[in-house]
Structure formats: structure tokens, C-alpha cells
Amino acid sequence: MSLAHKLARPALLTLTPYRHAAWEPSLERLNANENPWRPTNDVSAAGLNRYPEPEPQALERRLAALYGVPSHQLLVGRGLDEGIDLLMRAFLVPGQDAVLQCPPTFGMYAVAAQIQGADLIEVPLMRSADFTIDWVGLQSALSARVKLVMLCSPNNPTGHCIPRDQLQALARQLADHALLVVDEAYIEFSDTDSVLACLDDHPNLVILRTLSKAYGLAGARCGVVIAASDIIDLLRRIRPPYSMATPTQEAILTALTEEALREASVRIEQLKGERSRLAQALKTLPQVTQVYPSEANFLLVACASAATMMTRARRAGFLIRDVSHHPQTRECVRISIGTRNQNDRLVEGLRLS
Numbered sequence: 333m334s335l336a337h338k339l340a341r342p343a344l345l346t347l348t349p350y351r352h353a354a355w356e357p358s359l360e361r362l363n364a365n366e367n368p369w370r371p372t373n374d375v376s377a378a379g380l381n382r383y384p385e386p387e388p389q390a391l392e393r394r395l396a397a398l399y400g401v402p403s404h405q406l407l408v409g410r411g412l413d414e415g416i417d418l419l420m421r422a423f424l425v426p427g428q429d430a431v432l433q434c435p436p437t438f439g440m441y442a443v444a445a446q447i448q449g450a451d452l453i454e455v456p457l458m459r460s461a462d463f464t465i466d467w468v469g470l471q472s473a474l475s476a477r478v479k480l481v482m483l484c485s486p487n488n489p490t491g492h493c494i495p496r497d498q499l500q501a502l503a504r505q506l507a508d509h510a511l512l513v514v515d516e517a518y519i520e521f522s523d524t525d526s527v528l529a530c531l532d533d534h535p536n537l538v539i540l541r542t543l544s545k546a547y548g549l550a551g552a553r554c555g556v557v558i559a560a561s562d563i564i565d566l567l568r569r570i571r572p573p574y575s576m577a578t579p580t581q582e583a584i585l586t587a588l589t590e591e592a593l594r595e596a597s598v599r600i601e602q603l604k605g606e607r608s609r610l611a612q613a614l615k616t617l618p619q620v621t622q623v624y625p626s627e628a629n630f631l632l633v634a635c636a637s638a639a640t641m642m643t644r645a646r647r648a649g650f651l652i653r654d655v656s657h658h659p660q661t662r663e664c665v666r667i668s669i670g671t672r673n674q675n676d677r678l679v680e681g682l683r684l685s
């Protein structure tokens with residue numbers, strides 16, 4: 333029995349997936365109750381009157397090439413948020429199974445787990461040790477109920493990475509009883525190795541990547557789940573049909589040209605440079621007590637009063653994020669790295685009382 337079948341919600345193993353209308357572009361479509369005319373001002377290539385390709389194969393092939401994995405090991409979704417939701421729905425039996433996470437971290441893991449009716453087990457990061465993982469605490473929190481371990485590297489909102497060998501050791505330990513999901517939404521901004529290279533060594537490893545951050549495509553809503561093909565096949569069974577809209581598919585295929593990718597690499601380097609510059613500038617502000625090292629496109633900043641930082645930023649015309657609701661990041665704000673000009677204006681605004 334494959335690992336995906338062993339861990340899947342039993343109800344899904346007998347589920348008959350929705351059968352969408354046949355997709356054969358060479359034939360005229362009178363099979364999906366679509367409107368035969370394009371709407372006014374439709375600038376799409378495929379026609380907005382038509383449903384999009386139900387399983388977006390061209391898009392999945394392009395993204396598989398981008399990440400260097402075979403297409404049968406990748407599932408595309410409407411942002412990573414959809415991928416996270418599908419994982420919870422595929423593997424967690426409500427009222428029985430649990431998700432383990434290390435807060436403070438990306439909020440959608442907890443929300444998706446709770447929507448699914450799963451338990452949430454939390455092992456807080458250690459603020460006193462640069463927000464590293466409490467491995468001893470994590471070991472004692474692991475139980476047979478834990479089906480998904482959600483780790484984020486670089487972590488949102490702390491910006492730190494988890495070394496690859498530590499992730500591999502955990503994947504080995506969880507081997508045939510839980511999936512290790514590593515969210516690498518920000519990995520392109522980091523110098524730490526991605527776990528992608530060890531995918532084939534760990535049948536229980538699931539990697540999340542998104543076009544929202546390094547590729548500047550947050551508005552297109554596109555993220556991918558990368559894992560062994562039995563896990564991807566299971567997620568495909570429960571993914572809604574036609575989930576990637578035609579304008580999204582077309583925009584992404586247009587946006588991921590070789591030239592655009594070269595431009596994205598230049599911008600990543602630019603952002604990393606700005607990250608160091610902004611960190612130095614923030615450290616000169618009297619109300620800032622610490623700027624944590626970051627491998628992402630944001631900085632976590634501890635200060636005398638997060639509320640005052642928020643007010644000053646707003647007065648200067650900027651929104652930044654108060655992350656004080658997490659007990660481990662009391663009086664902290666998260667600041668996304670902007671352009672050089674934005675960063676300079678923000679620091680000046682924060683300096684003014």
C-alpha cells in the first residue's frame with residue numbers, strides 16, 4: 333500500500349472524483365453548457381466563455397520545468413493557500429487526527445486545520461535562541477495522531493531557515509506515519525539549501541512553493557505542492573475542476589519567459605541588498621530593540637511599542653504588520669522589503685515622533 337493510501341482519510345479512497353466535461357480542443361464544444369459567444373472586451377486567448385483546461389497541464393509542465401521536478405510530482409493551485417487546504421482535507425480525519433506546527437508561523441496552517449476539524453498541536457519557536465525550533469519539545473509532542481508536521485523555511489514572520497539536514501532527519505523519523513510539509517514560500521530569498529533536492533529520498537516529504545513572492549505574481553494566485561506522485565494523485569482527486577482561471581493560466585505562462593526569470597533573479601538580489609540596508613537603518617532608531625536576521629523578503633523588528641511603530645508608519649503613508657498577537661513576538665512588527673525609495677521614506681517616517 334502506498335504511503336498516501338496509508339495516511340489518507342479512508343473516505344477518500346472510495347470517493348469517485350467529479351467527471352468534468354471532456355476536454356478535446358480540436359472539437360467544437362457543445363458539452364459543457366457554455367455560452368457560444370465571447371463576452372465583450374474579452375482579451376483572453378482561449379475565450380472567457382469557455383471553461384479553462386480542467387487539469388491545467390501546460391501550466392503544470394511549465395512549473396515542473398521551473399522547479400526541476402517531473403509534472404506527476406507537482407500540483408498547481410490557486411496560491412499555496414489552496415495547496416495547504418487540500419493537504420488538510422486529504423489527510424486529516426476530523427476529531428481524530430492532528431497537525432503539528434511551530435508558532436509563530438504562517439496563519440493559514442492553523443486556520444485550515446481548524447476548518448477541517450483537526451487538532452492543532454503547537455511547539456513554539458524559541459525566541460531566546462533566534463526563533464530556532466525546540467526539537468526536544470517537538471519530539472515529545474509527536475504522537476500517532478499527528479499526520480502532518482507543518483514547518484516553514486524561511487519562516488513567516490521570523491525570517492529564519494531550518495537547516496536541510498535537520499529537516500531530512502525529521503522526515504526520516506516520521507517516515508511512514510506522518511507527512512513533513514516544508515513551506516518554502518520565501519526560499520528564493522535565502523542562501524539555505526532547499527529540501528527539493530532530497531525529495532526522492534523521502535516519500536513523506538511535501539514541499540510548498542509559490543509564485544507570489546520571488547516571481548512577483550501574488551495577484552495571479554498560483555502555488556504548487558511538490559511531493560511523491562502517490563500524494564499528488566490523491567490531491568488531484570479532491571481538487572475542484574477548473575480551479576485555475578483562464579486569465580491566470582495565460583498570465584503565468586506569459587510571465588515565466590526566460591527573460592522574465594532573469595529579471596526576477598536580478599530583483600531577488602536587489603531585495604536582498606535592500607534587506608541588509610533596511611536592517612541597518614532600522615537599528616539606528618531609538619525605539620527599535622532588535623532586528624532579527626532574515627532570509628526572506630521581510631524583517632521582524634522588536635521595538636518598545638509595536639502600536640507606536642504602526643501609527644508612525646501609517647502617518648508616513650505605509651502599512652506594516654503588527655505581529656504582537658503571537659506570545660513569542662510581543663511588541664514586534666513585520667516589515668516587507670520595498671524599493672530603496674520606499675524603505676528610506678519608511679525609516680524617516682518611523683524616526684519622526
Ligand SMILES: Cc1ncc(COP(=O)(O)O)c(C=O)c1O
Nearest residue numbers: 411412413438488517542544555
Ligand atoms: C509562509 C507562507 N506560505 C504560504 C503563503 C501563501 O502563499 P500564496 O500567495 O501562494 O497563497 C504565504 C503568504 O504570505 C506565506 O507567508
